[in-house]
Amino acid sequence: MAVHIYGVVSAATRLPGPLPGRREAPVRLVVHGDLAAVVSEIDADARLRRDDLLAHARVLESLVEDSTVLPMRFGVIVETDEEVAHNVLEAGEDRLTALLSSFDGLVQLTVKAYHDQDRALRHLFRERPELRELRDQAAAGRASYHSQLTLGEAIARALDELASDDAAMVYDELAGLAEHIVSSEVNAKDQILDAALLVQRGARTKTDEGVTRLRRTLPDRVRLRYIGPLPPYSFVDGQLAGEPVWA
Amino acid sequence: MTVRGYAQNRYLERPAPSSLADVIDTILDKGLVIDIYVRVSLVGIELLTIDARIVIASVDTYLRFAEAVNRLDLTETETQGIPELMENITEGGAKHKTEGVIEAVQEKVANVLKRDEEDEEDDYEEEEDGSTRSDERQPEPARKRTSSRRRES
Numbered sequence: 396m397a398v399h400i401y402g403v404v405s406a407a408t409r410l411p412g413p414l415p416g417r418r419e420a421p422v423r424l425v426v427h428g429d430l431a432a433v434v435s436e437i438d439a440d441a442r443l444r445r446d447d448l449l450a451h452a453r454v455l456e457s458l459v460e461d462s463t464v465l466p467m468r469f470g471v472i473v474e475t476d477e478e479v480a481h482n483v484l485e486a487g488e489d490r491l492t493a494l495l496s497s498f499d500g501l502v503q504l505t506v507k508a509y510h511d512q513d514r515a516l517r518h519l520f521r522e523r524p525e526l527r528e529l530r531d532q533a534a535a536g537r538a539s540y541h542s543q544l545t546l547g548e549a550i551a552r553a554l555d556e557l558a559s560d561d562a563a564m565v566y567d568e569l570a571g572l573a574e575h576i577v578s579s580e581v582n583a584k585d586q587i588l589d590a591a592l593l594v595q596r597g598a599r600t601k602t603d604e605g606v607t608r609l610r611r612t613l614p615d616r617v618r619l620r621y622i623g624p625l626p627p628y629s630f631v632d633g634q635l636a637g638e639p640v641w642a
Numbered sequence: 643m644t645v646r647g648y649a650q651n652r653y654l655e656r657p658a659p660s661s662l663a664d665v666i667d668t669i670l671d672k673g674l675v676i677d678i679y680v681r682v683s684l685v686g687i688e689l690l691t692i693d694a695r696i697v698i699a700s701v702d703t704y705l706r707f708a709e710a711v712n713r714l715d716l717t718e719t720e721t722q723g724i725p726e727l728m729e730n731i732t733e734g735g736a737k738h739k740t741e742g743v744i745e746a747v748q749e750k751v752a753n754v755l756k757r758d759e760e761d762e763e764d765d766y767e768e769e770e771d772g773s774t775r776s777d778e779r780q781p782e783p784a785r786k787r788t789s790s791r792r793r794e795s
Contacts, residue, residue, distance in 0.1 A: 448662070449665055465674055467673050467675070468672065504657050579672075606655055625668070628668045629668070631672075
């Protein structure tokens with residue numbers, strides 16, 4: 396057996412009751428000094444299933460309700476508890492301690508914005524006469540391959556521009572609701588924004604209110620998803636030696 | 643049409659837990675890494691996320707857009723004021739046409755992820771060669787899932 400590491404917390408952290416991890420193995424803490432790694436046993440050669448991914452996320456999400464958590468990227472596995480204590484916690488002690496204190500009391504809330512494509516298209520055809528013209532040309536009996544292509548290309552470009560504009564508008568509104576905000580590349584269909592907000596746990600209601608208000612005022616072609624609370628995935632920079640990306 | 647009713651009901655929105663897709667977005671490429679200890683074979687997963695991020699802007703997608711617009715009844719969009727009235731009626735008709743390529747990629751990912759429900763031997767990679775202790779690999783005994791979260795994506 397090996398040890399899967401979910402994240403790092405302060406040694407004073409209490410687990411919120413029995414917590415099942417990957418393959419339902421009980422989650423426990425490995426303590427070294429003031430730091431503790433959140434771990435569970437795993438067969439090192441276990442094939443990955445989507446349950447494994449979800450378990451990693453769920454364990455961290457349950458902890459972050461009450462505790463400051465530094466999330467590990469999925470897949471950090473070491474052989475033994477001793478290795479966790481010495482090669483992870485002890486070796487990274489200064490860095491981890493500094494990170495824990497810089498994220499003290501902070502949680503991540505994620506907002507993803509999407510376009511309703513039909514509504515976005517209708518908006519474009521309302522606002523842009525040149526698109527209507529192209530469409531009429533494409534429809535006017537001479538619906539050649541070329542005119543179809545020109546139309547499609549113009550629409551794709553216009554949709555992209557609208558997506559950037561709408562994303563910028565949402566981002567600006569969200570920025571006012573968070574201590575820090577970062578956006579990542581979007582990768583789902585019709586998604587226009589993936590923004591991570593770093594928020595004081597105690598100020599979450601204010602963010603909830605802000606998102607609620609924002610949703611009411613957005614044009615109906617923009618749809619929001621509001622996710623969290625999460626550990627600050629998007630703010631701890633990859634390598635343990637790195638600076639937090641917002642510092 | 644009254645999907646987004648104004649302030650009649652002043653509910654306060656709370657954030658929701660992440661879905662499988664959100665999880666893939668976050669835990670696979672965000673978070674701390676202790677590089678020398680990343681031992682798990684993430685090869686398959688990395689490919690999977692790369693697949694999901696391919697955005698295809700090709701002649702083919704342009705044509706799909708054109709086709710979508712031709713099918714979409716846009717007459718109402720030119721008379722300002724009543725578009726909302728028509729939206730529910732035309733919604734859906736054109737939508738499917740434009741979804742093609744990217745959706746196919748996402749389906750592929752979903753299918754890969756779904757295999758663990760369908761196959762006894764639920765893994766991401768059929769063959770995960772040499773990179774990680776393949777010498778010690780033993781066939782994993784078939785396991786039944788016990789989780790109740792069967793369909794989250």
